[in-house]
Amino acid sequence: MKIKYIVVIPARYGSSRLEGKPLLDIAGKSMINRVYEQASKSAADRVLVATDDLRIADAVAAFGGDVVMTSATHSSGTDRLHEVAERLGFAEDTIVVNVQGDEPLIPPQVIDQVARNLADRPQLGVATLCENIATYADFMNPNVVKVVTDTNRLALYFSRAAIPWPRDHFKNGLQTLPQACVAQRHIGLYAYRVRTLKQFVGWPMAPLEALEALEQLRFLWHGEAIHVAEAGTPVPGGVDTFDDLHRVTALLRRDTAQ
Secondary structure (H helix, E strand, O other): OOOOOEEEEEEOOOOOOOOOHHHOEEOOEEHHHHHHHHHHOOOOOEEEEEEOOHHHHHHHHHOOOOEEEOOOOOOOHHHHHHHHHHHOOOOOOOEEEEOOOOOOOOOHHHHHHHHHHHHOOOOOOEEEEEEEOOOHHHHHOOOOOEEEEOOOOEEEEEEOOOOOOOHHHHOOOOOOOOOOOOOEEEEEEEEEEHHHHHHHHHOOOOHHHHHHOOOOHHHHHOOOOEEEEEOOOOOOOOOOOHHHHHHHHHHHHHHHHO
16 A cells, blocks of 8 residues: 655755765766655655755756755754644654755665655654675774664664674674674664654754764654664665765766666
8 A cells, every 4th residue: 555755855055075965966967856856756745855055945946846945053854854844734643754865876665665664653753774784894984873773673772883793703803794793784764753753853962862973862862762674675875975976976877878
């Protein structure tokens, strides 16, 4: 049965590493255009871009996209999502999927997957995805966020640290991952119920959230369970650096040439 949900793509112009990131050219189209196109291939009832910048709003309007202007004071994409829900009057049980504005290769299948996972669990307010970590370098990289779950696939913790730590393997100085270590990378794709977004913005920043710079820890701190499923298809990394930009551009040009 088809589920009803809305995709919101938060997009801001400022970036510490790539200024104007949503408008950067990727093989002939802006990044925000690429993300919007991928999201529009999902089963979402509506796809919106939420921005505080007129340059981004004009670019979205130019390619025929749906855009909502939001406040420039938001500290996170989740706050921006909540404003969209409030401004457009979404019902409290509406499912909203947050697609990052720097994921031009995001597979539409995983957007549908995370929305379905939340729809199938009416007692929960948040769902997200993960994938296995295959290399020691990624396991040790603080920019690769790890997640540990319980037997019901509910998040126990998210961290930039290397978790779970295979003590006996690493005490010998090995720089490999043991076969028994199922380390998982968190994929920053979320489905929320609007009522849970309202709770989030009403809570103060949690100490663990501030320490790790991971806003999802605010939910866990306040006892809100997060469902975490393994992505049904590989999810390419987003664009945070010029190297990422070149990698994604090369992949798109290769696919277009085939």
